[in-house]
Amino acid sequence: MSEMPKKRLATVWLDGCSGCHMSFLDTDERLLELAAAMELVYSPLVDRKDFPEQVDVTLVEGSVSSEEDLYKIQKVRARTAYLISLGDCAVTGNVPSLRNPLGPDAVLRRAYLEDGLLNPGIPTRAVPRLLPLVRPVHHVVKVDLFIAGCPPSADTIYFALSEVLAGRTPNLSDLTRFGK
Numbered sequence: 001m002s003e004m005p006k007k008r009l010a011t012v013w014l015d016g017c018s019g020c021h022m023s024f025l026d027t028d029e030r031l032l033e034l035a036a037a038m039e040l041v042y043s044p045l046v047d048r049k050d051f052p053e054q055v056d057v058t059l060v061e062g063s064v065s066s067e068e069d070l071y072k073i074q075k076v077r078a079r080t081a082y083l084i085s086l087g088d089c090a091v092t093g094n095v096p097s098l099r100n101p102l103g104p105d106a107v108l109r110r111a112y113l114e115d116g117l118l119n120p121g122i123p124t125r126a127v128p129r130l131l132p133l134v135r136p137v138h139h140v141v142k143v144d145l146f147i148a149g150c151p152p153s154a155d156t157i158y159f160a161l162s163e164v165l166a167g168r169t170p171n172l173s174d175l176t177r178f179g180k
């Protein structure tokens with residue numbers, strides 16, 4: 001009997017704190033079990049620069065906050081069959097969207113001009129331009145599954161991913177089962 005082909009999995013980090021990726025790694029030895037069903041083809045955890053074609057499943061951490069995030073998520077969506085918003089920043093905007101009532105200029109002034117910096121100045125090169133509003137991922141592209149939590153627990157991520165890799169839609173309506 002031939003083995004099932006491994007699913008091509010990617011993880012992407014937009015405007016987030018990396019906590020959701022850390023929680024994914026907290027699945028610990030269960031990563032080996034997941035690895036039997038998937039091949040990690042792109043991630044901040046591996047050294048690959050370009051997002052590949054024909055990805056089966058992509059986990060997205062973080063919200064869409066900059067022009068670079070917008071460009072990246074559109075490319076990711078076009079190349080991914082099943083897109084998962086991982087964590088509250090991706091699902092709702094969460095912490096990054098706290099700047100929405102203030103606008104990007106106030107944030108840039110606070111970070112680069114205030115508080116007696118030695119070398120004040122808002123960078124104009126090599127820093128992606130902020131969008132006027134921070135948006136959750138599904139406001140920009142279609143999302144197939146939402147995994148809430150800040151971060152979602154390792155148990156939640158493991159359950160959701162094993163179900164998706166097995167071709168099923170996970171029921172995440174009761175996250176208290178997973179302690180989150």
Ligand code: SF4
Nearest residue numbers: 016017019087088089
């Ligand atoms: Fe960090 Fe929480 Fe946002 Fe995940 S949801 S990127 S843990 S702030």
